[in-house]
Amino acid sequence: MTSPGINALKAALPAKAWTQDADMIAPHLVEWREKYFGTTPILLMPSSTADVATAVKICADHGLSIVPQGGNTGLVGGQTPQGEVLLSLKRMTKIREVNPVADAITVEAGATLQTVQDAATAANRKFPLTLSSEGSCTVGGVLSTNAGGNHVLKYGTTKDLVFGVEAVLADGQIFNGLTSLHKNNTGYDLSRLFLGAEGTLGIITAATLKLFAQPGHVTRVMMAVASVTDAVALLTQLRGPALAMFEVMPRIGFAAVTDNFETDRDPFTAVHPWYVLADFEVDNAEAGEALVMPLLEKAMASGLVRDAVLAQSDTQFRALGAIREHMSAGQKFLGGSIKQDITVPIDRIADFFTRANATVQRIVPGCRPVGFGHFGDGNIHYNIAQPASANLAANRDAFLAHWDDISEAIFDIVDSLGGSISAEHGIGIMKRETLAKRADPVKMALLRRVKAAMDPDGIMNPRVMV
Amino acid sequence: MTSPGINALKAALPAKAWTQDADMIAPHLVEWREKYFGTTPILLMPSSTADVATAVKICADHGLSIVPQGGNTGLVGGQTPQGEVLLSLKRMTKIREVNPVADAITVEAGATLQTVQDAATAANRKFPLTLSSEGSCTVGGVLSTNAGGNHVLKYGTTKDLVFGVEAVLADGQIFNGLTSLHKNNTGYDLSRLFLGAEGTLGIITAATLKLFAQPGHVTRVMMAVASVTDAVALLTQLRGPALAMFEVMPRIGFAAVTDNFETDRDPFTAVHPWYVLADFEVDNAEAGEALVMPLLEKAMASGLVRDAVLAQSDTQFRALGAIREHMSAGQKFLGGSIKQDITVPIDRIADFFTRANATVQRIVPGCRPVGFGHFGDGNIHYNIAQPASANLAANRDAFLAHWDDISEAIFDIVDSLGGSISAEHGIGIMKRETLAKRADPVKMALLRRVKAAMDPDGIMNPRVMV
Known part of the structure; x- marks a missing residue:
């Protein structure tokens, strides 16, 4: 568990900014559903952008890979290290500025979504992103996963709520894209690259977010x-x-x-x-x-x-x-459930249900589709409950064994309708191979070219997405 | 005026898709203010994405650079070739699909903004981007320059009105990012990279744009x-x-x-x-x-x-x-005018005027600032008219000789207030050196890294922006 790189991190960072204590690290290595379990040689907890930059520079110099982590609420395994250095933003929680005239709030990546909502409300403004995990998910996490939620049809996804980000690049340099400017035509939208990038291009350390009028x-x-x-x-x-x-x-x-x-x-x-x-x-x-x-x-x-x-x-x-x-x-009362987070164009929602319902019945006769969610933006949580029976528990595992074939069949329908295999949860580890297999090869090649340009040594969240 | 590459273009493209007729080319080589004049060995006018791809592939194979052009209404010289192949999108004008249920319209790059507005209106929807040049500016142009206009405070800039683009890459491959999905978390926002890129990363050939409810x-x-x-x-x-x-x-x-x-x-x-x-x-x-x-x-x-x-x-x-x-x-009645298209954070607008007015008076006593525009999004057209005199024409040139020193002084103020030296007109040729000099070096290096990743041979609008 020690190496020159790890030793250099320990020497360069303040004592509070790192730990190798297994008990302290443990909660960061498993997510709440206990679906992904991780390992790491060290947990970094920098409290400033400068310390994040120092840490990344040392990792880059020593060829160490890094997994950034926010509130550890991700659903696709993107925040769980498998031997990489784990860098938690949890000590970077400052609200740097609330600016109700510019309708902007600048916050550090480790602030929870709830904190941002509250700070906006205190200034008589509204930050419209709402998620069930808002008390624990963090700004850096929701930006890196482009989280969705219930209000997308009016306010857009997380991407649309961001003026700009501050991020530490893969070589340890700090990119400062913080701004409250509504109009700014001076080059490519670099801040946008980090949104939904799942930590693969750099580590978001702060962001300036858009505020809106509070509805009466x-x-x-x-x-x-x-x-x-x-x-x-x-x-x-x-x-x-x-x-x-x-x-x-x-x-x-x-x-x-x-x-x-x-x-x-x-x-x-x-x-x-x-x-x-x-x-x-x-x-x-x-x-x-x-x-x-x-x-x-x-x-x-x-x-x-x-x-x-x-x-x-x-x-x-x-x-x-x-x-x-x-x-x-409520779905737990229906037994085991195979869950999909997909989008189709709004005018194809009905087509999707017709085809998906028929398809899953062919695979597991009697299974019970529970497709619900954000029809206003085309996002369907198409969950399939196991067939009804007197003893759901006994039949649960046999049903869940169909996870992959049902998923593939659903993805086929989604692809044929011009939909997306990941609406709001992201790719992470869970859907990395699926994306590589199903995405347009031109798109995949471009994704990899951008990744290589921004992180040539591939140290930023290396097992995720691309 | 002939070379193997030019000959290959002529051989591969339909007869209507190219011309070397000087009279036909002439209107494409000068913009309406007669500020930039260009030259080109050939004007390409492909009518399909496949033909654009063919043309770009041939140019790439022969090391020919390309300048794409829409309605030729740009204000920063980005659409004017200096010996490059000129590729006009003016024959790609189809409205491919109007989808009022998905609130989306898919149009080709050469369609004028007015055409898009009219198609939306015919479907009882609204496309909110409005510009004074809407009758002649094209979708490809407004997307490539991220045009702004009067409704940004409610609807955002052009970038915010785009679901995705189809673009021909620098190697002639076709990237298909067309989608009407409101939520789609499958990788970096590649479509976004082309928005505001001024044709330096590829050629936008079509786009799916967002529609909105018509206000009553x-x-x-x-x-x-x-x-x-x-x-x-x-x-x-x-x-x-x-x-x-x-x-x-x-x-x-x-x-x-x-x-x-x-x-x-x-x-x-x-x-x-x-x-x-x-x-x-x-x-x-x-x-x-x-x-x-x-x-x-x-x-x-x-x-x-x-x-x-x-x-x-x-x-x-x-x-x-x-x-x-x-x-x-109206400003023409005030004589010569030095014009700036800048943004500052909305809460700094008053600071900007105080400082800018004092500064320009020091440089040219008696000059008359006419700062007007889109305060709702922080964008000020800060134009300075020459001092009042009985004979404006006689003093005009002496005043306009201050264009550069007044611009630099204004940009200093803009930079110190966290503003932008180009709000909605872009960088083009006009502000390329200014951007390189004033932008954060980390940002400039990232811009160049993205450019090199997407266009390694530098053939896409090579004298523009980065």
Whole structure:
């Protein structure tokens, strides 16, 4: 566990900025689902960009590879070292500047998303990215994975919320792309290269993010519809500047939540095939009703919406949202689940369901697709639950053994529809081979050329993505 | 004028796809201001991506450099060849697909911006980029220069309006990044690299662009304010989801228009130091008044707004807009003008004016700054008119001789405020040396590394940007 490079790191960095204590390192080597397990000779915890630069320079000089880590909430194994130096940004948590006039906030990479949201709110502004892991995921992580979430249809993905980044390059130099400029035409968009790069081009140490006006009120409505086709048709009718969220759930997933969680009640009296949860950001409750009620009346008159509930209180607002939040948890009551995070063009969502449902039935007759999620941006969490049986546990492993063949069959459909095999979770280790196999060879060659240009010795998160 | 490479191009391309006729080539070698003049051995006019690829491959094989050209409306000399092969996209004008459900339009690079706007409107959607040259500038050009315009504060710059591009690489391969996916986390954002790259990394042949809801109504208001500081304070009060334009004009520029153009009348009875023109995109006229009137009343009560006119008819709407549109034309009545296209962070706009006005007065006492433009995104067209005199023409050249020293002084201020020396016009030939001198060396080295990775032989628009 010692080498000249490791010794040089220990000598150059402050005592608090590194550890080889196995107990301290342990939580960084496994992620919460316990799917990926890692090893590392040393955990670095620099507290400044200068220290990150020092560490990377030493690693580069000694041929040591580095895996950067934020809140360790990634879902594709990208943050777990296999013998590389592990560099955690967790001590770089400063909010460097909140600038409500320029509508910008500059934060260090280790700050949690929640911290950024709170700092924006304190300045009466809004940072719109919201994820279920927001209390623990970090700015560096969400930028490096281009995290998505529920508000993409209004505010874009993480990439679209960034003015610029500060990053330590593979040779230890510091690239300073921090800016609050809305217009700047002086060369290629270098900051953008680091967004979604999963730490393979350098280590993001800070970023200037975009802030927005706080909406005065959010009007939330849950609607029951007959089919995926109707859900997409409804989307095109509701879409406009105010629509900030459009989430869809099938009956099976919805019922798994409302049947099993005591606090989650079905707000409708009848059973419906599909449910849509939509948020509209408006000035106040009256404006929200004035906007939404005519839309709802039209959709109900045409038969597109079978029933609807408009949240009339904070309690009801949260109750409707909780059903959507509990979709993943609810699936556990359906047994084992093969999970996909895919996107298709919005006008192909219905095609996708028709083909995917038929395909998975052919592979495992009786399996139960639970495709839900962010239809407003085309992102479907197409999870497939094992067939119903009296003893789910007994049949679980046999079903999960189909993970790869079901995934490949789904990816074939996604590819043929012009979709993406990774909507918001990234490539990491999990989908690296799949990407290499399925991506356009011209694209793959370009990815590798950019990687080689930015990290010629291949020391930045070397087993990930490209 | 013949070489093996040129002969190979002539042999491989359809007869309509090239010319060496001097009269046909001539209009492509000079831009409308007659500032840059070029030469070329051959003008290529391919009508398909395959033909562009063929042409680039031949050029690469023979070591010929290429300058791509769109509508020839660029302002920094980036589209004018100096002996390179000139490749015009003007015959690639197809609208390949309008997809209102996915909110996407796929168009070829030679389509004009106006064509795209019209195709979007025909599908009851909106493509929000608007520029004064929209009738002649092309998609490939606006993407390659990341053109800005008046609606950046709501919709972002051109970069933000692109899902992905198709481009021919420097070796003649075709990169297909066309997609309407809102979420796609499968590698670096390669399409983004071509945006604002001014043709130095490859030739954009098509793009999928984002569409938006058509606003039901645009409420336009012109407001008189006392100072730049007040204009910025007003911006922060008006800013919100509906604010789509916030343009500012000083009295001297405003009066140059209203005093000299018969159709442009000053809508106010009193003289004011500064004017703000703001657009709000709303559902209908009533909603616009309901939104804007309370904001105006508050701003007038606090003294921030001295007077205001809300457009009550289409005629008045156009009349208020025309004053802003005529700002450049109006400046001709003030004599010679030294022009700057810069950005500063929005909270530094007032600082910029204080320092820049003092600086230019020191260099040329009596000169008359006319700083106007897109304060909503920090972009100032800081033009300086020559000192007033009975015979402007006689003193014009002596004043314009200060172009470089005034520019350098302005750039010093811009740099010290964290601004940009090119907001929306790009680098081209005009600012290449300035960029190389002023940019962070780490950034310049990265730009060159990316250029070398994508175009190792340096044949793509070789005298431009990097």
